[in-house]
């Protein structure tokens with residue numbers, strides 16, 4: 001685990017978990033704990049790592065600063081079945097992370113010696129130990145959360161062609177290293193099909209798959225190559241299903257209406273995501289300069305509204321990397337101002353049938369924003385409550401990105417309560 005500029009006094013400067021739990025009695029304490037664990041990250045004690053069984057659990061291996069390798073659980077499931085999506089490898093926090101420890105024989109989430117919740121490690125799917133007929137390990141073709149799978153058809157993003165164009169919270173290319181691969185360097189479709197065939201054999205596990213990746217701007221018109229990649233991969237995956245449509249989601253650069261219609265008509269795709277990332281237009285230009293040049297925010301929003309026409313209300317969502325709207329030096333100066341703008345844009349989007357979600361900002365060591373401080377727990381709780389209430393007001397179910405499928409969106413996770 002890496003620490004940013006650590007402020008040992010941080011607990012004195014913001015309200016504690018207990019204070020926030022008392023302040024928002026309408027929210028279950030476990031939901032607030034989940035938000036805080038996403039915000040602060042986790043670290044595993046030696047006793048907790050003794051409970052990691054590689055024959056059962058999904059493991060993440062990463063390199064420490066002294067170049068030694070460390071194996072940790074991929075992530076955690078809470079007692080109520082919701083998932084934390086917090087890898088120790090991407091816990092780069094300026095606050096103390098929660099400690100995963102073993103107390104009275106149970107694996108638990110703790111802070112300053114206090115036990116908060118029992119947790120379990122994500123189990124790996126059966127296909128993870130298999131290889132395709134081409135010899136590719138299937139776990140390299142499709143990644144897994146407990147119930148939803150994910151696939152990255154291409155390992156490329158055009159915004160890192162010019163180092164200043166990449167999104168400032170993105171960890172992939174800010175140090176001048178291009179996001180790996182080439183625009184035409186695609187996942188092998190035979191590997192995809194064979195892995196999908198194995199994946200769906202495991203009873204009771206599959207609830208959906210998401211396809212995502214960086215932005216590919218090339219083609220006869222903007223993003224045409226990116227669209228074609230998603231169509232081909234979805235068609236390969238679709239050979240496994242008897243129905244035309246099957247539970248699936250694409251998270252892509254914002255496609256235009258004609259492209260969205262082709263994506264819907266030519267594949268089994270059932271839901272669509274394209275993230276605004278930052279809800280204020282001026283900050284969007286600062287935080288995501290490449291995206292803003294290619295597709296200004298007003299056009300991005302229009303494409304989301306068009307997507308609702310194609311996929312239907314509640315089958316399209318958009319998200320923000322919550323917290324970057326307060327990044328220094330150009331972000332909002334107060335949490336109050338940031339929330340005001342976030343809710344204003346949220347209302348606009350939801351009134352057009354676009355479901356809202358947020359992902360808590362993890363400050364990546366390799367991102368342009370490295371070293372920044374994320375907002376308070378109070379901010380994240382207010383944002384979570386506000387987005388949840390706006391989704392409710394406009395009758396938007398979070399099913400396409402529910403806590404069983406994703407787990408990274410605290411406001412959608414409230415749907416389970």
Ligand code: SF4
Pocket residue numbers: 157158159160165166167170171172179213214215
């Ligand atoms: S679109 Fe932005 S966040 Fe995504 S890979 Fe490219 S630079 Fe990173």
